[in-house]
Amino acid sequence: MEGTNTIRSIPAQTLKRLPTYLSFLRSDVCADSPFVSAGKLAAALDRTEIQVRKDLAAVSTTGGRPKVGFAREALIRDIEDFLGLRNVDSAILAGVGGFGGALLGYNGFQNCGITIVAAFDDDPALAGSSLHGTHILGMDKLTSLCKRLHIHIGVLCVENALAQQTADKMIAGGVLAIWNFTDVTLQTPEGVAVRTENLTDSLTLLLHELLQRMRSEA
Amino acid sequence: MEGTNTIRSIPAQTLKRLPTYLSFLRSDVCADSPFVSAGKLAAALDRTEIQVRKDLAAVSTTGGRPKVGFAREALIRDIEDFLGLRNVDSAILAGVGGFGGALLGYNGFQNCGITIVAAFDDDPALAGSSLHGTHILGMDKLTSLCKRLHIHIGVLCVENALAQQTADKMIAGGVLAIWNFTDVTLQTPEGVAVRTENLTDSLTLLLHELLQRMRSEA
DNA sequence: TAGATTGTTAATCGATTAACAATC
DNA sequence: TAGATTGTTAATCGATTAACAATC
Structure with missing residues (x-):
């Protein structure tokens, strides 16, 4: 029960959506600003803002900043880490x-x-x-x-x-x-x-x- | 509210599984018998028997026969009709x-x-x-x-x-x-x-x- | 009759949405 | 300060599973 090495477990449906978030975050549309809000992601990916916020909360290590949003680079890394990418x-x-x-x-x-x-x-x-x-x-x-x-x-x-x-x-x-x-x-x-x-x-x-x-x- | 022409509505998850049932029912594996049981479908498609039974109940017009199963041909037609196939x-x-x-x-x-x-x-x-x-x-x-x-x-x-x-x-x-x-x-x-x-x-x-x-x- | 299978109703589980508190 | 946005807790909704009754 103790220990930090336990694999975090997230809802199956959230997991399915992570790649979508990831590819949007990596895309040009996002490149203009170092921050992205849950609302922006929601609009682009045709989901509700609340759902996006909850999904991100499940994987973001640093969390977002009120009135600013999530640091794009950090969020990308968090999702990649969670999905276990960056392995050749x-x-x-x-x-x-x-x-x-x-x-x-x-x-x-x-x-x-x-x-x-x-x-x-x-x-x-x-x-x-x-x-x-x-x-x-x-x-x-x-x-x-x-x-x-x-x-x-x-x-x-x-x-x-x-x-x-x-x-x-x-x-x-x-x-x-x-x-x-x-x-x-x-x-x-x-x-x-x-x-x-x-x-x-x-x-x-x-x-x-x-x-x-x-x-x-x- | 009245009338028989209303489009039956089924759970979204059931709908997603219908094509899988359909292609299995059409396949050679099923061709040997005119009847298929929910258990057989479940085993082949890696789902629980209860789930398959409920899914079939949602689309089958004739229903299954205890101890026998569902008439294969009729079930295929029911699913096709429900999905709205057979339109060129x-x-x-x-x-x-x-x-x-x-x-x-x-x-x-x-x-x-x-x-x-x-x-x-x-x-x-x-x-x-x-x-x-x-x-x-x-x-x-x-x-x-x-x-x-x-x-x-x-x-x-x-x-x-x-x-x-x-x-x-x-x-x-x-x-x-x-x-x-x-x-x-x-x-x-x-x-x-x-x-x-x-x-x-x-x-x-x-x-x-x-x-x-x-x-x-x- | 006994057993296999369907069909249905109730219980559990998980996901989404809503409401609201917290913060920059 | 006011407003935008995050974060969390509670309420709703839907899907799956379990239990059991019905039937050939």
């Missing part, structure tokens, strides 16, 4: 078709301190080539390479039918976090973190919203 | 670089009944060409084409810096639903539905989870 890490990517190929050219990895050290694909025509500066290897090399280089992050962009087995290969290689771009709900052991970007589900929800609006308009 | 609709896509290009080859659109009728890009080298069977036009044509063809859905894949202004063009053309693949929080009028796939935020949360697990392991 390596990752591999499986499935270079369509999406996977596009992701190899995605800046976001660098912004998050991630380097894609290799990509894998079943297509023999691709093995040996490289894309956006990343080498492509056969899928059979995935597990061993992850083991050898102690890779903990895998990006999964294969077809749905291959999703589970490819995830299994990653896990066998020691991967602990999977960024899942397939539409499959992966079955993984306890220790493995999975984040699924299910585009089909997401599009479905957008269409639902559209339809509702068109209905209520009629 | 047209969409346009802006920004054919990286992601946008990959999305043009994405099956999910057809599965959701969406046809991408045109793509737009600022790069003059691309205008006039086509990719994955979709014509690419200059960005200046976006608004007028949307108006002319009564397009209501826009997919936004341009660079962050161009995000807002491109969204504005879509809205000027009558687009009512934007699928946003940029990292920008768009400012849009009331009537417009926006769904943002902020990959950077999502990756950030995955890294956070990874770090927490590695910490607690140590």
Whole structure:
């Protein structure tokens, strides 16, 4: 119960919003002043001021100054620390078709301190080539390479039918976090973190919203 | 207050889970039997049985049969109806670089009944060409084409810096639903539905989870 | 009948919002 | 001082879970 090393725990919903705050704080829109108020963040991110204040209170170490706001730089550092960023890490990517190929050219990895050290694909025509500066290897090399280089992050962009087995290969290689771009709900052991970007589900929800609006308009 | 035409309203969190149920029900794993139990869904999708039962109760018109489960086909139809799918609709896509290009080859659109009728890009080298069977036009044509063809859905894949202004063009053309693949929080009028796939935020949360697990392991 | 499964009502839990106090 | 903004405590709201009844 004692000790300062305990990991602070914050509401799950607050956690989800932190990256949004972070990217806004880092953006040009904020760069003009060394201070940002909760109200300004709220307006830009389309949330209530009270919610933003509470969220920031949960992670800010220095707190804000009445009438002034939060020191931008300090707040950025607090959020980064809380999220555990500022760690450079390596990752591999499986499935270079369509999406996977596009992701190899995605800046976001660098912004998050991630380097894609290799990509894998079943297509023999691709093995040996490289894309956006990343080498492509056969899928059979995935597990061993992850083991050898102690890779903990895998990006999964294969077809749905291959999703589970490819995830299994990653896990066998020691991967602990999977960024899942397939539409499959992966079955993984306890220790493995999975984040699924299910585009089909997401599009479905957008269409639902559209339809509702068109209905209520009629 | 009276009348059967009122739109049923369900919890927001239930709504979010419906597409997941739907895609599982449609999948091969379910095809062997005409019935599915809440327990089976729960196990496959990593949720509690009680939650699934409550969610299904909210949308199922016929209800389930004790000891048997829900009729698969009927349940699929109920969810589709509720979500307002089974409407064919047209969409346009802006920004054919990286992601946008990959999305043009994405099956999910057809599965959701969406046809991408045109793509737009600022790069003059691309205008006039086509990719994955979709014509690419200059960005200046976006608004007028949307108006002319009564397009209501826009997919936004341009660079962050161009995000807002491109969204504005879509809205000027009558687009009512934007699928946003940029990292920008768009400012849009009331009537417009926006769904943002902020990959950077999502990756950030995955890294956070990874770090927490590695910490607690140590 | 017994057992599996659905369906519903009540209890708990967590998140958001509101109200207000504190401070520069 | 007055006003803007933060910070905290209490009230409301919604979602999840638990308990149990209903049914094939």
